[in-house]
Amino acid sequence: TLKVAIIGGGSSYTPEIIEGFIKRHAELPIKEIWLVDCEEGKEKVEIVGALAQRMVEKAGNLFDVHITLDRKAALKGADFVCTQFRVGLLKARVRDERTALKYDMIGQETNGVGGFAKAMRTIPVILDICKDMEVLCPDAWLINFTNPSGMVTEAVLKYSNIEKIVGLCNVPVLTEKGLEKHLGLAPNEYQLQVAGLNHFIYIRHLWHQGQDRMKEVLNIVADNPDPLRPKNIPPFKWDPDQVRNLGVVPCCYHRYYYLPDQIMLDEIADEKEHGTRGEIVAKMEQELFELYKDPNLNIKPPQLAGRGGEFYSDAACDLISAIHNDKRTIMHVNVRNNGTIKELPEDCAVEVSSVITSNGPVPLNVERFENPAVVGLMRLMKAFEELTVEAAVTGDYGTMLQALTINPMVRKGEITRKVLDELLEINAEYLPQL
Ligand code: NAD
Ligand code: G6P
Ligand code: MN
Numbered sequence: 001t002l003k004v005a006i007i008g009g010g011s012s013y014t015p016e017i018i019e020g021f022i023k024r025h026a027e028l029p030i031k032e033i034w035l036v037d038c039e040e041g042k043e044k045v046e047i048v049g050a051l052a053q054r055m056v057e058k059a060g061n062l063f064d065v066h067i068t069l070d071r072k073a074a075l076k077g078a079d080f081v082c083t084q085f086r087v088g089l090l091k092a093r094v095r096d097e098r099t100a101l102k103y104d105m106i107g108q109e110t111n112g113v114g115g116f117a118k119a120m121r122t123i124p125v126i127l128d129i130c131k132d133m134e135v136l137c138p139d140a141w142l143i144n145f146t147n148p149s150g151m152v153t154e155a156v157l158k159y160s161n162i163e164k165i166v167g168l169c170n171v172p173v174l175t176e177k178g179l180e181k182h183l184g185l186a187p188n189e190y191q192l193q194v195a196g197l198n199h200f201i202y203i204r205h206l207w208h209q210g211q212d213r214m215k216e217v218l219n220i221v222a223d224n225p226d227p228l229r230p231k232n233i234p235p236f237k238w239d240p241d242q243v244r245n246l247g248v249v250p251c252c253y254h255r256y257y258y259l260p261d262q263i264m265l266d267e268i269a270d271e272k273e274h275g276t277r278g279e280i281v282a283k284m285e286q287e288l289f290e291l292y293k294d295p296n297l298n299i300k301p302p303q304l305a306g307r308g309g310e311f312y313s314d315a316a317c318d319l320i321s322a323i324h325n326d327k328r329t330i331m332h333v334n335v336r337n338n339g340t341i342k343e344l345p346e347d348c349a350v351e352v353s354s355v356i357t358s359n360g361p362v363p364l365n366v367e368r369f370e371n372p373a374v375v376g377l378m379r380l381m382k383a384f385e386e387l388t389v390e391a392a393v394t395g396d397y398g399t400m401l402q403a404l405t406i407n408p409m410v411r412k413g414e415i416t417r418k419v420l421d422e423l424l425e426i427n428a429e430y431l432p433q434l
Contacts, residue, residue: 001031005074008085009035010044012288015300018052020317022059034066034074047292054298075136084145087121090282095426097276103419106267110148111256112409117423121430123155123392130160150198153334154349155389167334170312178228182220193353194332195366203249221249232308260408322356343375395433
């Protein structure tokens, strides 16, 4: 039987992962789920934890749901540790976004200055969790969702002794669902191959009945306003000539790097008019928790589908089941590169299609990226990630400046320093590395 610890258990997404475990009960013999949160999230984890308990009770008391602020008790003897926390909660996200906006930038939570600030807050905490895991559950798998998911995975791989980590994102899941719809495919009759970085993946192949249907995939993305995107990303139409010339299909987050000026103008105008995504999500979260408080509610409410992270639990539960059952199914996950993408360093994290075994993901071989337009930008973004991870560990100011300076989404010159200084100031209570 299995013990699962979920760190950041107070997340409004928790009913989705609980539903995922209930659905897969026949293949996943879970005995205990521990929802862990911190003092700041006490009320949230109590509300969502009680809903989780009602869901499990309705399903026939399949397993025990524990609610705790004691991380060590939750980690002791765990088989799987899922991390889905947000240091500083949504108020910290909104503060980053508002600071970015002040300097006419966007503070999106995984890209540009927002992603940078979130990495700075998150990496010290994940490394602390890893230290606890080394002692309390050294054999457990760490399944990370906490954003920026790729950089968090890379920090664990480079700066902790935990090797059994897999980073996840729902973008590959949504990509598959979108392609299935456009091509009329059923989930198990094709194989997708993606490679790149988290929120920076390219589709390389879609194999179906012995044929590579990439031409059609390129056409779908060239001719439709981004059919493969989560709810937090607005629709957007790629320049079809650019997509067809790339030869590989960019994901919904690539827009920030291919067209930073245009996207920034549009999104800044939109945020100034309608508020930032964090502010919109804060309202949704409040409404969700009002629903969660209802003692008669014992299912995942449909309103949760408005969040960008929809379907993340499919990825998390599928991954856990594939590892536990040695399924050897293909999933698209963040792992140590080890030469998989030859254009990138061996020791960095990459998001690549992998066969999931009981020994973890085995990445599929990826042929070289031939287009310099792809290689150049991917190396640049990896350099940003490497510098950000390093800065989050060392707290070195020069490294922070380098990271921000090379990111296409960050405005250059004096303004880089100004936005950095303000981000460090507003996040000071969450930055022990400084
Ligand atoms: P949230 O604001 O609800 O935070 C989740 C919980 O984490 C909160 O209850 C908070 O109190 C708790 N927390 C904060 N610091 C903690 C700590 N030190 N220890 C334990 N718990 C702590 O966040 P959310 O909107 O539900 O998102 C959760 C996380 O998942 C975020 O990091 C978000 O970016 C990420 N996410 C990732 C994907 C993906 O594709 N990888 C998709 C959706 C969300
Ligand atoms: C997307 C991404 C996440 C992202 C999140 C935002 O699908 O994959 O990594 O940060 O959802 O969703 P939200 O509803 O919080 O804006
Ligand atoms: Mn993601």
